[in-house]
Every structure is written in C-alpha cells, then in structure tokens.
Amino acid sequence: MKILTVIPAIGSVYGGPSKSVIELAEALAQQGISVDLITTNANGDQTLDVPLHTWTECNNIRIQYFPYLGWQDYKWSFALGKSLFQHIKDYDLVHINAVFSLTNLPAYWACQFHQVPYIVTPRGMLEPWALSYKARKKRIYFNLLERPALQKASAIQVLAASEAERIYPLDLVAPLVTVPNGIHRHHFDPPATAERFWREFPHLQDKQLILFLGRIDPKKGLDLLAPAFAQIQQQFPDSHLVVAGPDNIGYLPIAKKLFRDAGCQDAATFTGMLNGDLKYSALAAASVYVAPSYSEGFSISILEGLASGLPCVFTDACNFPEAAGVAKIVPVNQAQIAQALHWCLANPEDASAMSQQARQFIFENYTWDKIAANLVEIYDAIIQNQPLPHLHA
CATH class of the missing domain: 3.40.50.2000 (Glycogen Phosphorylase B;)
Structure with missing residues (x-):
C-alpha cells in the first residue's frame, strides 16, 4: 500500500x-x-x-x-x-x-x-x-x-x-x-524530569505552575483564562501561569493586555513555543494543565497533558468527552474554568489520583x-x- x-x-x-x-x-x-x-x-x-x-x-x-x-x-x-x-x-x-x-x-x-x-x-x-x-x-x-x-x-x-x-x-x-x-508512549514513559525547564526559567522553580500549551490565538480562550487565573492567583498566591506557544498571527500583544487588564500579568510568563525535551520538561514542572479553547479538532496538547500525569482542565469545545472520568471538562465559561482550576490546586491528592488514571487511559487508548x-x-x-x-x- x-x-x-x-x-x-x-x-x-x-x-x-x-x-x-x-x-x-x-x-x-x-x-x-x-x-x-x-x-x-x-x-x-x-x-x-x-x-x-x-x-x-x-x-x-x-x-x-x-x-x-x-x-x-x-x-x-x-x-x-x-x-x-x-x-x-x-x-x-x-x-x-x-x-x-x-x-x-x-x-x-x-x-x-x-x-x-x-x-x-x-x-x-x-x-x-x-x-x-x-x-x-x-x-x-x-x-x-x-x-x-x-x-x-x-x-x-x-x-x-x-x-x-x-x-x-x-x-x-x-x-x-x-x-x-x-501520542508516542515512549515520550512519557518513563516520565520526563523538570530540571531542564528550571534551568531555562529558574524564577519559576518555587511556583505552582498552571501550564497553557498552545498557539497564541483567539480561539484558544486566553480571554477566558486571564480573568479565571486572576481569581486563582488571589486564592493561591504561589500559583503562576505559563503560556507556552507560538504567535502566528500577531495576537501576542492582545493576549498580554488581557492579563494586564485582569491584574495578573506579573504572575504570567509567556515562554514562546516549547519543543521536544523542553516541552516535556515543562509538563513535568507543571502542577495543572489548562486548555480553555472555544474550538478544537482533537488537541495533541491535551493528550500530552493527560499522558504526563497532570490534572487537566479543558473545555467541552475540545471534543474529548471520553476523558470525562479522568479530567475536569467544563463549559466554555470563565467561572467554570476558575472553579476547576481551584479544585485541582485545593485537592492535590484527589487531583493526583485523577491524573494517574488519565495517564493509563491515554496509554491504553490513544x-x-x-x-x-x-x-x-x-x-x-x-x-x-x-x-x-x-x-x-
């Protein structure tokens, strides 16, 4: 063939x-x-x-x-x-x-x-x-x-x-x-370590990282994430958002303004695109993964977050209802995104148990x-x- x-x-x-x-x-x-x-x-x-x-x-x-x-x-x-x-x-x-x-x-x-x-x-x-x-x-x-x-x-x-x-x-x-x-299982099993990411971004080492991994684009929902994260940051002062992705359409200045307007720009780091080992290291360093998208086909990034054993929060517009038992899937809504992020940070043991189930779910099916x-x-x-x-x- x-x-x-x-x-x-x-x-x-x-x-x-x-x-x-x-x-x-x-x-x-x-x-x-x-x-x-x-x-x-x-x-x-x-x-x-x-x-x-x-x-x-x-x-x-x-x-x-x-x-x-x-x-x-x-x-x-x-x-x-x-x-x-x-x-x-x-x-x-x-x-x-x-x-x-x-x-x-x-x-x-x-x-x-x-x-x-x-x-x-x-x-x-x-x-x-x-x-x-x-x-x-x-x-x-x-x-x-x-x-x-x-x-x-x-x-x-x-x-x-x-x-x-x-x-x-x-x-x-x-x-x-x-x-x-x-995904390729060998990229995630055994798990990556966070050391390389810490070397690149040492100022983030003592933070609870929430990782957004995707293009800087209107459909990715950063306008929802900015006020949701501002709320989380008040509740968890050591939390920090990492926005990792390329800007193909000149949306980055608008995206940064969203976080300035929400009052949380000092707790958000835009890293640009992370590839290969550095990306897997960022996933290892993170505490939570988030995808607040308005629309997705079927996100590789979400699969990577789940396979990394991270508690994952993403919207029902991401077309992955099959993961409902192993992730927090929420409507395309700022308050719901904030609530799910809060649960992940406030309930680390339950969040960890959920994420380990997610990891196995991905390895068995995707x-x-x-x-x-x-x-x-x-x-x-x-x-x-x-x-x-x-x-x-």
Missing part, C-alpha cells in the same frame, strides 16, 4: 496539526505502509531551511518540500501542484490534511482527474466556531471550492465523535470516519500504533472498494 500525505505546511509554528500529521505518517510506516509526504517550506513568517524539490527520508517516511507564494492567510505552490498532477497516479490513496487551503486544491483536482481515491481530515476547521471566524470569506470559499471537493472524497476523517456531530449539518455526502490523534492500525483498515477498505470500518454512527 502506497499512501501520499498532503498538508500545506509542517513548520513547528503551526503546532499540534503539523506534529500530528508527521507522527501519524511515521506510525503508518511502522505498520509497513509506504508513506510519502509533500508540503511547502512555510513556517509562519519564516521559511524552513530544507532542501526543495527533492525527497528526504526521515523516520521511514519520505518528505518533499516545495516553495510557495503567501498572501494573508493563504499559500499557493505552483511547483507542488505540478508535482501532484505528474505523480499522483503512483499512489493507491491520497490523504489530504486541512481545509480552506489553496495548497490542497491541486491535490483534490489531481485525484479526481486521475481517479485516485482521497480522504480529507479537516482538523477542526469545519467546527462551528472555526466557520464563524472570518465567516464571510470562508462561506464563499467553502461553497465554491471546498464543498465540491469534500463531496467527492472517499471519506472525511474526523478526530472525535463530537466533531462528527457538528459537521453533520453541512450535509456532506462523504462518509465520516472517526480516528483520533495520539497511542499512535493503535491509531495507525485502525487507519490502515480504513485505507484498505477504500482501496478495495469495501464498506468502511469504524464509521461514526
């Missing part, structure tokens, strides 16, 4: 979606699948320092980068589109990641022209909140370009059952298959090897023109 994965960009500044696509591709390769990945060299307002127009091998997958032209939120790559039309017949199936992306349009069209089946993963971008953000532009794009492509897909992969429920009103005819994101095996079944069914397994009911 030969699979082509298409994604507009995999630069680290794009956070969880980039990470999940790469890790899933690597996990598929571990299942014995031949996986190629094509993308652009975009990385926010920078470009990746990578070879262009040639295959590079990394962790058993091949990746090819192409240059692009950027305008506002959009990227277009003539070279990538040309390559797709030339080589897409070499693959049994194409897996296209993201919607509202000009980069992906040639992938749709090449698949249709050469009759190669394709599956699309919107990664939360068809959620109601996401559709309402810059709604007029998205409505035009969706009706003219995205909907026709989605209607011809062999399947649409959603990351959670609740995401599927919110997509149904769009009346798409392509079947929905639910395949979540995952590792990439299990998820990749399920996706291979779906790929095989599409290629063989058989009924799809694991369909959302």
